[in-house]
Amino acid sequence: MANDTVTAATAGQPSPSIQPPDCGIPPFESALAAQGVGRLRPTGIDVLQVNIGYRCNLRCTHCHVDARPDRTEVMSPDTMRHCLEVLRSNPVRTLDITGGAPEMNPDFRWFVDEARSARPDLEIMVRSNLTLLVGNPAYSDIPAFLKERRVNLVASLPCYTREAVDRQRGEGVFDRSIEALKMLNTIGYGVPGSPLELSLVYNPPGPSLPGCQHQVEEDFRKRLGEQFGIVFTRLLTLTNMPVSRFLRSLLESGGYCAYMELLAGKFNPAAAGALMCRNTLSVRWDGRLYDCDFNQMLGLPLDPSAATHIGEFDRARLLGRRIAVGQHCYGCTAGAGSSCGGSLV
Numbered sequence: 001m002a003n004d005t006v007t008a009a010t011a012g013q014p015s016p017s018i019q020p021p022d023c024g025i026p027p028f029e030s031a032l033a034a035q036g037v038g039r040l041r042p043t044g045i046d047v048l049q050v051n052i053g054y055r056c057n058l059r060c061t062h063c064h065v066d067a068r069p070d071r072t073e074v075m076s077p078d079t080m081r082h083c084l085e086v087l088r089s090n091p092v093r094t095l096d097i098t099g100g101a102p103e104m105n106p107d108f109r110w111f112v113d114e115a116r117s118a119r120p121d122l123e124i125m126v127r128s129n130l131t132l133l134v135g136n137p138a139y140s141d142i143p144a145f146l147k148e149r150r151v152n153l154v155a156s157l158p159c160y161t162r163e164a165v166d167r168q169r170g171e172g173v174f175d176r177s178i179e180a181l182k183m184l185n186t187i188g189y190g191v192p193g194s195p196l197e198l199s200l201v202y203n204p205p206g207p208s209l210p211g212c213q214h215q216v217e218e219d220f221r222k223r224l225g226e227q228f229g230i231v232f233t234r235l236l237t238l239t240n241m242p243v244s245r246f247l248r249s250l251l252e253s254g255g256y257c258a259y260m261e262l263l264a265g266k267f268n269p270a271a272a273g274a275l276m277c278r279n280t281l282s283v284r285w286d287g288r289l290y291d292c293d294f295n296q297m298l299g300l301p302l303d304p305s306a307a308t309h310i311g312e313f314d315r316a317r318l319l320g321r322r323i324a325v326g327q328h329c330y331g332c333t334a335g336a337g338s339s340c341g342g343s344l345v
Contacts, residue, residue: 271337
């Protein structure tokens with residue numbers, strides 16, 4: 001197994017796991033069974049989502065990763081090599097590089113380069129908070145670097161107003177995000193007819209479900225276009241998951257059970273059939289495998305019958321596993337559903 005930079009005892013780890021109250025909500029498995037869905041199993045491994053580190057220059061109130069500047073967990077080149085071997089030898093369609101702020105991993109550029117060399121046909125996407133890309137000489141080359149390697153960008157922008165974004169993400173973040181989006185448009189990202197995709201990610205400011213993805217996208221296009229001349233490829237809506245930092249805020253405000261009742265009450269069996277855990281495999285910074293990014297943050301382990309580390313990747317065993325679920329899964333199946341790729345139905 002890869003020898004990574006830090007261990008579970010390293011300073012910068014999140015606080016101990018939070019145990020939320022029961023709230024009297026039926027187990028998620030019961031909701032599936034009542035709709036005849038049954039146990040969730042994979043339909044494929046189309047997306048390899050690789051979290052290359054929890055360090056981030058921001059500390060957003062909704063962050064389910066609990067990312068922040070003092071996090072020290074970082075994926076090593078050895079673990080990245082295991083990921084690259086999987087990409088070379090398996091029909092994965094998409095490499096989804098995330099964090100934290102993935103650009104802050106010192107081997108980020110090398111990993112992207114190697115992935116593109118390994119699979120010229122591979123879709124590579126990077127999830128960015130935008131703010132590192134402007135006003136910071138250490139990262140100013142990244143937009144052109146990604147353009148040259150045909151990497152798509154997924155950028156978090158929780159609202160189109162300065163007040164809302166700065167309240168959620170920190171003072172000055174909105175203006176830096178707008179500056180970054182303008183710069184990305186200038187080099188071709190998100191521009192109509194360009195192959196360089198620029199997707200924006202929206203999440204509600206509090207304990208509510210996002211609106212209709214199509215309508216939210218239209219609102220963003222209108223506001224960003226009229227005020228700043230910004231264009232983008234698409235907008236993805238993401239439900240705030242009752243995990244990590246957002247979970248703590250729900251518990252501190254006394255709103256946890258009300259939010260869980262909202263999610264469970266809006267359970268949509270059609271969304272359950274399209275969950276991202278069915279075609280995505282999540283890789284933690286140390287190479288540990290999870291069914292999804294949210295299970296990774298909760299430490300909810302993969303079915304022990306399957307490989308548990310990227311260095312032990314076994315496609316057949318992974319496709320035969322049962323997907324681990326919990327009460328947080330109500331967040332992915334509420335309303336139109338939610339995933340790292342936006343709404344599901």
